[in-house]
Amino acid sequence: MTNMAASAVAVQPPGPPLWLLAEVTYRCPLHCVFCYNPLDFAAQGKAQELPTADWLRVLREARALGAVQCGFSGGEPLERDDLEEMIAEAHRLGFYTNLLTSGVGLTAQRAAALKAAGLDHIQLSFQDSTRELNDFLSHTKTFGLKQQVGELIKANGWPMVMNVVIHRLNIDHIDRIIAMADALGAEYLELANSQYYSWAHLNRDHLLPTHDQLKRAEAITDEWRVKLADRMKLFFVAPDYHEGTPKKCMNGWGNVFLTITPDGTALPCHTAKMLPGLAFPNVQTSSVREIWQDSEGFNRFRGTGWMKEPCVSCPDKEKDLGGCRCQAFLLANDPAAADPVCPKSPHHGVVKAAVEASEAGAVPVRPLVFRDPKNSKAFVSPVGQS
Ligand code: SF4
Ligand code: SF4
Numbered sequence: 001m002t003n004m005a006a007s008a009v010a011v012q013p014p015g016p017p018l019w020l021l022a023e024v025t026y027r028c029p030l031h032c033v034f035c036y037n038p039l040d041f042a043a044q045g046k047a048q049e050l051p052t053a054d055w056l057r058v059l060r061e062a063r064a065l066g067a068v069q070c071g072f073s074g075g076e077p078l079e080r081d082d083l084e085e086m087i088a089e090a091h092r093l094g095f096y097t098n099l100l101t102s103g104v105g106l107t108a109q110r111a112a113a114l115k116a117a118g119l120d121h122i123q124l125s126f127q128d129s130t131r132e133l134n135d136f137l138s139h140t141k142t143f144g145l146k147q148q149v150g151e152l153i154k155a156n157g158w159p160m161v162m163n164v165v166i167h168r169l170n171i172d173h174i175d176r177i178i179a180m181a182d183a184l185g186a187e188y189l190e191l192a193n194s195q196y197y198s199w200a201h202l203n204r205d206h207l208l209p210t211h212d213q214l215k216r217a218e219a220i221t222d223e224w225r226v227k228l229a230d231r232m233k234l235f236f237v238a239p240d241y242h243e244g245t246p247k248k249c250m251n252g253w254g255n256v257f258l259t260i261t262p263d264g265t266a267l268p269c270h271t272a273k274m275l276p277g278l279a280f281p282n283v284q285t286s287s288v289r290e291i292w293q294d295s296e297g298f299n300r301f302r303g304t305g306w307m308k309e310p311c312v313s314c315p316d317k318e319k320d321l322g323g324c325r326c327q328a329f330l331l332a333n334d335p336a337a338a339d340p341v342c343p344k345s346p347h348h349g350v351v352k353a354a355v356e357a358s359e360a361g362a363v364p365v366r367p368l369v370f371r372d373p374k375n376s377k378a379f380v381s382p383v384g385q386s
Pocket of ligand 1: 028030031034035036037074075
């Protein structure tokens with residue numbers, strides 16, 4: 001049984017977990033260098049994954065608690081043969097359902113089955129607008145297939161939502177990336193600047209763009225916004241390393257988002273398992289209500305009562321809630337520290353040094369590491385490198 005001890009810090013009772021992220025598997029045919037899955041993802045293989053019945057119960061319990069959106073993610077969620085069954089149950093329960101996919105495994109037959117199951121929305125990821133870089137970054141030959149999947153999504157009448165993780169290696173293609181999304185008939189394009197956790201953190205020296213690259217990319221995106229008008233919505237997710245502004249991570253710890261990992265571990269965000277000294281409950285031994293309302297893992301960083309200086313006396317503490325706990329651990333080795341992207345953080349120098357190295361074109365300390373089971377097995381547990 002998971003530790004359900006109440007947090008030492010009094011917190012307001014939480015509202016409902018509006019967003020349920022079901023990471024149904026960490027299996028994935030791609031090997032993206034910026035993957036957000038934990039470095040030790042290979043410890044949760046097919047044998048450790050929750051069976052269908054448990055996922056269906058999680059859906060029912062989360063919906064009863066007030067969850068309204070359900071994202072099916074991974075890894076590649078299409079690796080699960082029972083995905084259609086889970087989506088049908090989520091649809092029956094009244095969730096708005098979203099499939100986050102690389103496209104690999106989305107055949108015409110599966111698309112028809114997912115449509116029949118009531119799937120509302122598919123988010124298709126690309127790594128780049130060129131075959132060479134798309135295939136290099138994912139270490140697969142998937143560019144052509146993704147284009148076909150884009151057409152399949154349109155043919156089935158789903159809104160076309162594309163996601164491209166942006167970083168130093170593809171940011172200068174932003175014009176072509178937006179043109180590609182337009183040619184595929186996308187209604188939404190998320191240009192998500194890489195966040196430096198997990199594999200992206202490991203590969204940060206290769207991936208962090210320069211200030212000039214970012215400014216150019218933002219200007220090109222703005223030009224496209226004018227040109228596209230209502231045809232496509234563009235979301236440019238700014239990187240916090242350059243902005244110097246901590247983000248209100250996950251819209252607040254345990255505030256809106258509930259993530260369930262493939263083995264049933266419940267997390268306030270998909271990378272939180274790296275944080276030391278926290279017991280995160282599992283849906284196999286605790287109900288979703290117990291997890292959300294009573295668990296130490298979900299209560300530990302709710303609100304502002306856990307903060308230290310400089311956050312305690314900061315006028316912005318309600319605005320950003322001290323930034324990201326995983327980033328504080330990765331860069332300051334302290335999950336309760338101010339997020340080091342904040343200029344007021346005593347650890348801000350780590351972020352400044354990374355940005356300066358990127359500006360100077362410093363040679364990365366190691367070759368790019370691809371996300372694959374062999375490399376993952378080298379990480380017994382996630383490590384904090386700065
Ligand atoms: S980021 Fe790439 S490797 Fe990671 S789960 Fe998504 S598609 Fe797979
Ligand atoms: S000191 Fe803390 S609360 Fe204030 S802006 Fe920085 S991270 Fe946010």
